[in-house]
Amino acid sequence: MAQQAYMTETDNGGSGPERRGARFRRLTDRLLAGWRGDKRIWRRGLVVATLAVLVALIMLLHAQIPNRFGNLGSLIETFLPWLGLAVPVLLVLALVRKSATALVAVLLASVVWLNLFGGLLSDKAAGGGDLTVATHNVNADNSDPSGTARDVAASGADVVALEELTETAVPTYEKALASTYKYHSVQGTVGLWSKYPLTGVRPVDIKLGWTRAMRATVTTPAGQVAVYVAHLPSVRVKVEAGFTAHQRDKSADALGEAIADEKLTRVVLLGDLNGTMNDRSLNAVTAQMRSTQGAAGSGFGFSWPASFPMARIDQIMVKGIEPLSSWTLPRTGSDHLPVAARVNVDTSS
Template identity: 80%
Template sequence: MAQQAYMTETGSGGSGPEPRGDRLRRLVNRFFGGRRGDARIWRRGVVLAAVAVVLALVMLMHSRIPNRVGNLGSLTETFLPWLGLLVPVLLVLALVRRSATALIAVLLPAIVWLNLFGGLLTAKTGGGGDLTVATHNVNADNPDPSGTAREVAASGADVLALEEVKASAMPVYESTLASTYKYHTVQGTVGLWSKYPLSGVRPVDIRLGWTRAMRATVATPEGPVAVYVAHMPSVRVKMNAGFTAAQRDQSADALGEAIAAERQPKVILLGDLNGTMNDRSLNAVTSQMRSTQGAVGDGFGFSWPASFPMARIDQIMVRGVEPVSSWTLPRTDSDHLPVAARVNVTTSATGS
C-alpha cells in the first residue's frame, strides 16, 4: 500500500515528480481547453490578433496617417494616449477566447504604448527653480472672473498668462490681480501679469485678423526672459468635415515663425494651443521648444475639458531655460484647468 501511494504521488510508473515544464504546459493547455499540442489554441482569436497588430501599427506610425481627409492624422494624435485603453480590452477578450495567438499579439500594442507614454507614468518633478509661471484659459463666459483670478493668483506664479479674457470682464481681472502683480499688459483677448517689470510688449500676428497672441520681455532677477502668450483658434470634430483645424494650423505656423525670429535666448510660451504635443500640425512651435509637462510633469497633465480632462491642449513650453516641475492647478469656473511650471532661468537647458 505504501509503495502504491508513492507511485500515485510521483506520477505514472513511479519515475519521480512531474517536471515543472510539463506541469506548466499541462496547466496552459487545460486553461485553453485543449490537449497538449492541440492546434486550436493557436487558431482561435485570429481576428483579435489582427486588431491588436493594427492598433500597434496606428500608435507606432501615427505620423504616417494622412491629414488629407478630415485631418484624421491630427485627430488621432490629439487623443493618442487613450488608445492604450484598448489594450486591456483586447487582453480580456483574448482570455475569454482562450487564444494563445491573441494573447501574444496583444503584447505588441502594450509595448508600443509603454514606449510612447511609459515615461509619463513615473514622477520626474525636481526641486529648485527660480521662476514659477502659469497659464489659464479663463473662458469668456466665466460666471465668476474674480474667483478665478484669486484662485490662479494663489498658485504662487511669478508670471501669469490669461487667455479668452472678455473685454467686459477685464476690469475685474485687473482689480483682483493688482495686489499680487505689479505689472501687467493686455493685448486683445490675452493678458500677462507679472511680479517683475515688463518691456518690449507687442501683439503677435497669428493671422486671425484680431489679437490673440502677444510677446513681452520679463525682467526676472535672474535675467530677461521673452514670454509669449497665445490662444490658438478652436478646432472642431464634425461628422461631415472631420477634424476642422485649418485656421489653428495657420496660426501655429505664424506663431512658430515669430518664436523662430526671437532674439532673446531665453523664451517661455504660455497659452491654449488647442492641440497636443503629439499633433504634427503644431510642429512649427513644438520643433523648437520643449514641453515642461513632457520633461518634468507627473502624469499626462490633461487640461481639457475641466469636467473630465482628456487632452493636454494648454501648454507651457520653454527654450533656453531648464524646466524643473510641471503640474495642473485646481479647477476654476472655466472649462479648462490652469497649468503651472517651475523653471530654472539661471541654468541653460540642453536640447530645448
C-alpha cells in the same frame, strides 16, 4: 504508511514563499490546462489579433495618417494616449478565445504604447527652480472671473498668462490680481501678469485678423526671459468637413515663426494651443521647444475639458530654460484646467 505520512507532512509544510509558489503553479496549471496540446491556439482569435495589430500600427505610424480627409491624422494624435484603453479589452478577449496569436499581438500593442507614453507615467518632477509660471484659458463665459483670478494667483506663480479674456471681464481680472502682480499687459483677448517688470510688450500676429497672441520681456532676478502668450483658434468637428483645423494650423505656423525670430535665448510659451504635443500640425512650435509636462511632469497632465480631462491642449513650453516640475491646478469656473510649471532660468549653475 510512514513514508506516506512523511510525504504528506512535507507537502503541507515548507516556508511561506514555497507555499505561495506552489499555489501560483497550481493556478497557472489550471489556467493553461485548456491550452496545452491544443493546436488551435494559434488559429483562434485572428479577429482579436488583427484589431491589436491595427491599434499598434495606428500608434506606431500615426504621423503617416493623412490630414487631407477632415484632418483625421491630427484628430487621432490629439487623443492618441487613449488608444491604450484598447489593450486590456483585447487582452481579455484573447484570454477568452484562448488564442496565442492574439496574445502575441496584444503584447505588441502594449510595447508600442509603453514606448510612446510609458515615460509619462513616472514622476519626473525635481525640486528647486527660480521661476514659477502658469497659464489658464479662463473661458469667455466664466461666471466667476474674480474667483478664477484668485485661484490662479494662489498657485504662487510669478508669471501668469490668461487667455479668452473678454472686454467686460478684463477689469475684474485686473482688480483681483493687482495685489499680487505689480505688472501686467492685456493684448486683445490674452493677458500677462507678472511680479517682475515687463518690457518689449507687443501683440504677435498669428494671422487671425485680431489679437490672440502677445510677447513680453520679463526681467526676473535670474535674467531676462521672452514670454509668449497664445490662444490658437479652436479646432471644430463638422459633419460636412470632419475635423477642421486649417485656421489653427496656419496660426501655429505664424507663432512658430515669431518664436524662431526671437532675439532672446530664453523663451517661455504659455497658452491654449488647441492641440497636443503629438499633433504634427503644431510642429512649427513643438520642434523648437520643450514641453514642461513631458520633461518634468507626472502623468499626462490633461487640461481639457475640466469636467473630465481628456487632452493636454494647454501648454507650457520652454527654450533655453530647464523645466523642473509641471502640474495642473484645481478646477476653476472655466472649462479648462490651469497648468503651472517651475523652471530654472539660470542654467549656468
